[in-house]
Amino acid sequence: MENILHIIPEIFIFCSALxxxxxxxxxxxxxxxxxxxxxxxxxxxxxxINQPYQSIYLNSYVIDEFSSLFKxxxxxxxxVTLVMFVSSREDLHINLYEFPILxxxxxxxxxxxxxxxxxxxxxxxxxxxxLSLYVLAALNRNSLLSSEAGIxxxxxxxxxxxxxxxxxxxxYGFSGNTNFNLIAVNYNSESLGLLIGIVFxxxxxxxxxxxxxxxxxxPDVYQGAPTPITAFFALAPKIAAMGLLVRFLFNxxxxxxxxxxxxxxxISIASMMLAAFAAIxxxxxxxxxxxxxxxxxGYALIGVACVSSEGLRSLLIYLVIYLVxxxxxxxxxxxxxxxxxxxxxxxxxxxxxxxxxFTTILVALMMFSLAGIPPLAGFFGKFYIFVAALExxxxxxxxxxxxxSVISAFYYLRIVKIMYFDxxxxxxxxxxxxxxxxxxxxxxxxxxxxxxxPAPIIQLSEYAIKxxx
Amino acid sequence: xxxxxxxxxxxLLPIVGIFFMTLIxxxxxxxxxxLKHTALWISFLNFLIxxxxxxxxxxxxxxxxxxxRYFWIEYGISYHLGVDGISILFIVLTTMLVxxxxxxxxxxxxxxVKEYLIAFLALETFMIGVFCSxxxxxxxxFFEGGLIPMFxxxxxxxxxxxxxxxxxxxxxxxxxxxxxxxxxxxxxxxxGTTDVSYLLDYNFTRNEQIVLWLAFFxxxxxxxxxxxxxxxxxxxxxxxPTAGSVILAGVLLKMAGYGFIRFSIGFFxxxxxxxxxxxxxxxxxxxxxxxxxxxxxxxxxKLIAYSSVAHxxxxxxxxxxxSVQGIEGSVIQMISHGxxxxxxxxxxxxxxxxxxxxxxxxxxxxxxxxxMYAFTFMIFILAxxxxxxxxxxxxxxxxxxxxxxxxxxxxxxxxxxxxxxATYSLWLYRRMIFxxxxxxxxxxxxxxxxxxxxxxxxxxxxTIFIGIYPKPVIDIIEPxxxxxxxxxxxxxx
Numbered sequence: 001m002e003n004i005l006h007i008i009p010e011i012f013i014f015c016s017a018l019x020x021x022x023x024x025x026x027x028x029x030x031x032x033x034x035x036x037x038x039x040x041x042x043x044x045x046x047x048x049i050n051q052p053y054q055s056i057y058l059n060s061y062v063i064d065e066f067s068s069l070f071k072x073x074x075x076x077x078x079x080v081t082l083v084m085f086v087s088s089r090e091d092l093h094i095n096l097y098e099f100p101i102l103x104x105x106x107x108x109x110x111x112x113x114x115x116x117x118x119x120x121x122x123x124x125x126x127x128x129x130x131l132s133l134y135v136l137a138a139l140n141r142n143s144l145l146s147s148e149a150g151i152x153x154x155x156x157x158x159x160x161x162x163x164x165x166x167x168x169x170x171x172y173g174f175s176g177n178t179n180f181n182l183i184a185v186n187y188n189s190e191s192l193g194l195l196i197g198i199v200f201x202x203x204x205x206x207x208x209x210x211x212x213x214x215x216x217x218x219p220d221v222y223q224g225a226p227t228p229i230t231a232f233f234a235l236a237p238k239i240a241a242m243g244l245l246v247r248f249l250f251n252x253x254x255x256x257x258x259x260x261x262x263x264x265x266x267i268s269i270a271s272m273m274l275a276a277f278a279a280i281x282x283x284x285x286x287x288x289x290x291x292x293x294x295x296x297x298g299y300a301l302i303g304v305a306c307v308s309s310e311g312l313r314s315l316l317i318y319l320v321i322y323l324v325x326x327x328x329x330x331x332x333x334x335x336x337x338x339x340x341x342x343x344x345x346x347x348x349x350x351x352x353x354x355x356x357x358f359t360t361i362l363v364a365l366m367m368f369s370l371a372g373i374p375p376l377a378g379f380f381g382k383f384y385i386f387v388a389a390l391e392x393x394x395x396x397x398x399x400x401x402x403x404x405s406v407i408s409a410f411y412y413l414r415i416v417k418i419m420y421f422d423x424x425x426x427x428x429x430x431x432x433x434x435x436x437x438x439x440x441x442x443x444x445x446x447x448x449x450x451x452x453x454p455a456p457i458i459q460l461s462e463y464a465i466k467x468x469x
Numbered sequence: 470x471x472x473x474x475x476x477x478x479x480x481l482l483p484i485v486g487i488f489f490m491t492l493i494x495x496x497x498x499x500x501x502x503x504l505k506h507t508a509l510w511i512s513f514l515n516f517l518i519x520x521x522x523x524x525x526x527x528x529x530x531x532x533x534x535x536x537x538r539y540f541w542i543e544y545g546i547s548y549h550l551g552v553d554g555i556s557i558l559f560i561v562l563t564t565m566l567v568x569x570x571x572x573x574x575x576x577x578x579x580x581x582v583k584e585y586l587i588a589f590l591a592l593e594t595f596m597i598g599v600f601c602s603x604x605x606x607x608x609x610x611f612f613e614g615g616l617i618p619m620f621x622x623x624x625x626x627x628x629x630x631x632x633x634x635x636x637x638x639x640x641x642x643x644x645x646x647x648x649x650x651x652x653x654x655x656x657x658x659x660x661g662t663t664d665v666s667y668l669l670d671y672n673f674t675r676n677e678q679i680v681l682w683l684a685f686f687x688x689x690x691x692x693x694x695x696x697x698x699x700x701x702x703x704x705x706x707x708x709x710p711t712a713g714s715v716i717l718a719g720v721l722l723k724m725a726g727y728g729f730i731r732f733s734i735g736f737f738x739x740x741x742x743x744x745x746x747x748x749x750x751x752x753x754x755x756x757x758x759x760x761x762x763x764x765x766x767x768x769x770x771k772l773i774a775y776s777s778v779a780h781x782x783x784x785x786x787x788x789x790x791x792s793v794q795g796i797e798g799s800v801i802q803m804i805s806h807g808x809x810x811x812x813x814x815x816x817x818x819x820x821x822x823x824x825x826x827x828x829x830x831x832x833x834x835x836x837x838x839x840x841m842y843a844f845t846f847m848i849f850i851l852a853x854x855x856x857x858x859x860x861x862x863x864x865x866x867x868x869x870x871x872x873x874x875x876x877x878x879x880x881x882x883x884x885x886x887x888x889x890x891a892t893y894s895l896w897l898y899r900r901m902i903f904x905x906x907x908x909x910x911x912x913x914x915x916x917x918x919x920x921x922x923x924x925x926x927x928x929x930x931x932t933i934f935i936g937i938y939p940k941p942v943i944d945i946i947e948p949x950x951x952x953x954x955x956x957x958x959x960x961x962x
Contacts, residue, residue, distance in 0.1 A: 387657065402651060406640065406647055420621060454541075455540070458542060458543055
């Protein structure tokens with residue numbers, strides 16, 4: 001019995017998902033089920049905070065500061081998604097009680113991902129997460145785009161899972177273990193097979209974090225999926241996959257870092273540059289956010305490529321700030337309505353500030369923050385990433401990073417330009433949904449006022465990487 | 470009295486003003502007048518506080534004064550403020566120009582008055598912060614943060630090609646500055662801190678200095694701006710609203726000059742000495758080439774913008790002589806240019822508000838209808854070309870004196886810039902003010918209103934006062950300039 005209590009938050013989420021599934025059959029009140037799901041996620045936050053740090057089940061499952069911080073970020077992402085669901089479920093034709101339950105299962109998968117210290121636990125978590133996401137992407141059955149997004153994500157996701165599994169089999173075959181720490185002890189660093197294994201696993205994980213060259217699915221899925229689910233894609237799974245990537249690389253192949261560092265190095269540069277250029281031509285705001293997220297993952301990967309405590313610290317700072325910025329941006333995207341219909345074209349934002357001056361200035365500041373302009377939070381994320389890069393003597397990476405950030409400033413500025421400088425087409429309703437304001441204002445003010453006292457986030461990130469360094 | 474965090478008050482007061490103003494509704498003329506008055510009084514109060522700062526400043530002390538230091542991000546990056554004899558003048562210049570700008574925008578801004586004023590007050594916070602900060606990260610924060618309100622001011626309230634200009638302004642400046650960011654990070658890693666007063670005593674190796682100097686140079690060169698990266702400035706000036714041009718010429722360009730004095734030569738004296746010939750060459754090219762370009766301009770604002778580039782060439786010349794005279798001359802030249810070019814843009818604004826064109830050939834013979842305006846414009850034109858008795862003369866003279874002691878040829882070439890300045894300025898004046906009043910719509914023009922007189926009187930007074938009796942200003946600069954020069958010489962030997 002004691003064994004089970006170690007993973008009480010996971011069990012709690014699992015049980016509440018099952019109970020809600022049964023309740024959903026009898027109760028037609030979807031809002032109630034959704035609120036119960038939010039409640040259970042909030043309880044899970046408290047449970048995770050109070051968990052003792054230890055590694056359990058033959059060291060295949062680790063609960064430490066790192067996993068707890070990631071779990072809390074994932075919970076925040078899930079809660080935000082559920083709140084968005086409440087306000088938009090009817091207009092988006094996704095008024096199904098399965099939504100909160102799938103989110104809960106996906107959250108459970110992500111919790112396993114960030115705690116996994118074993119190839120098998122990792123794969124189980126990843127698949128649980130992915131299977132829920134495939135369904136979520138296609139949830140709007142009446143929409144061609146949504147179905148396309150679901151199918152596309154499913155086929156490419158299955159392919160990447162295959163690659164991942166293939167890599168896992170290589171690693172197991174050449175090291176004789178599935179446990180991350182035991183792999184680190186037992187491998188033969190000359191072995192080519194192991195290297196192939198790392199490459200395939202990294203390819204699979206790069207797909208999950210949507211880093212170039214495995215990013216193809218991202219724009220289509222972001223565009224096709226209903227907006228709350230797009231927000232979920234941007235908020236939770238990427239962060240979870242990043243946590244998994246870090247633990248996999250640092251725990252099992254920390255000594256072998258010269259081999260995988262260059263892979264990360266390459267995908268980081270490719271993500272930053274491709275996103276900076278590709279986003280310029282986008283006309284759909286969700287597609288633009290897809291490229292923006294690819295770019296941000298590129299920056300976050302600089303933190304991984306540094307292979308240092310500063311690198312990991314900067315990665316965590318970056319992810320926290322990324323999460324908050326995206327919450328704000330996606331609540332705005334979800335509230336862009338005209339004549340009761342959502343719109344996604346960037347050009348439809350024109351003249352927004354004449355009708356909604358206060359909202360617009362906040363959105364504009366979010367865009368500046370995404371571009372990394374001080375004094376907004378996004379600047380501090382990039383600042384720490386570059387500190388880590390220069391400390392590890394990766395000057396080239398840092399220079400590419402700043403060049404990409406100047407280029408990407410252009411497309412963020414374009415949105416500001418359309419909102420402020422262009423003449424308005426028609427009036428639109430703007431941020432008028434009470435439940436979204438709860439998300440929008442706190443996250444925006446957090447980004448804007450972050451500079452007043454950034455120390456807590458930085459100390460938290462330092463604390464969270466204790467188990468690695 | 471030193472316990473009062475007066476610099477923080479200066480930085481925060483505009484923010485408090487913004488909070489007040491967000492509470493005021495803006496739905497009719499009455500309320501938009503309220504907004505204007507609120508912003509004006511807040512910025513005027515800030516000006517009074519900065520005057521108090523100036524009078525309680527100890528002129529004999531060359532160290533940083535009114536220092537404040539709080540824990541901010543982590544060990545080595547703190548919230549550290551302080552002023553010396555150089556930065557305090559820029560702070561007073563900033564706080565003086567902002568109320569003037571707000572007053573100048575009373576009639577010319579027709580829509581979104583509230584947002585405009587909020588952007589201006591935010592810009593004031595960033596500008597004061599740049600001159601107060603004694604921490605490189607804090608400095609960068611304010612230096613770059615100012616881009617956001619300026620981007621909006623040009624982009625929303627600017628002229629026809631405002632989008633192109635504001636993008637060019639933003640991206641040019643950003644591209645230059647990110648290299649400075651990398652340099653700041655490198656300093657943070659090698660020296661362990663970004664505290665300016667600590668770094669002024671820190672010795673970087675020669676190779677480090679060269680790379681870091683170039684990175685800082687990339688940022689300041691674009692911002693000041695030096696030839697050949699000056700092209701954003703005429704565009705930005707032409708499209709910006711009058712008050713935006715005033716702030717751009719009056720304060721934003723000075724940030725880079727201040728950065729050269731404080732950081733480039735303070736931290737990297739060896740590299741500065743090495744690159745000084747490059748700076749001299751670029752400055753002299755800038756002085757001559759942009760003066761020639763100014764000669765052929767059809768647009769008044771463009772002409773003044775090019776003349777700004779030429780004037781800033783004198784500033785960089787003076788700074789890199791590493792002499793007390795040179796630095797004093799540069800600072801006075803910057804202060805003087807801050808007043809004079811600001812006033813010239815205001816003069817352009819006066820006629821633009823009446824005729825809505827900046828084309829020089831559309832004017833002529835204004836003196837018969839607008840005598841007061843002709844007088845005002847004349848004073849600033851003369852100050853701009855450096856006539857003795859105006860503030861423009863003092864700075865240029867000191868700079869030429871210091872450059873003469875280094876290299877006679879440089880001095881000769883730089884002096885031709887003064888002649889060219891006289892040519893384009895006087896020619897502009899002749900075409901606009903003198904001649905026969907033959908264009909019909911000009912005969913309807915009214916002379917300066919009371920509000921415009923209030924704007925110009927302090928500027929005229931200062932221009933002439935500094936020109937005739939510059940000693941009070943030099944007294945403030947001198948201890949700090951001497952300290953900088955002795956620090957540089959100490960490091961070089």
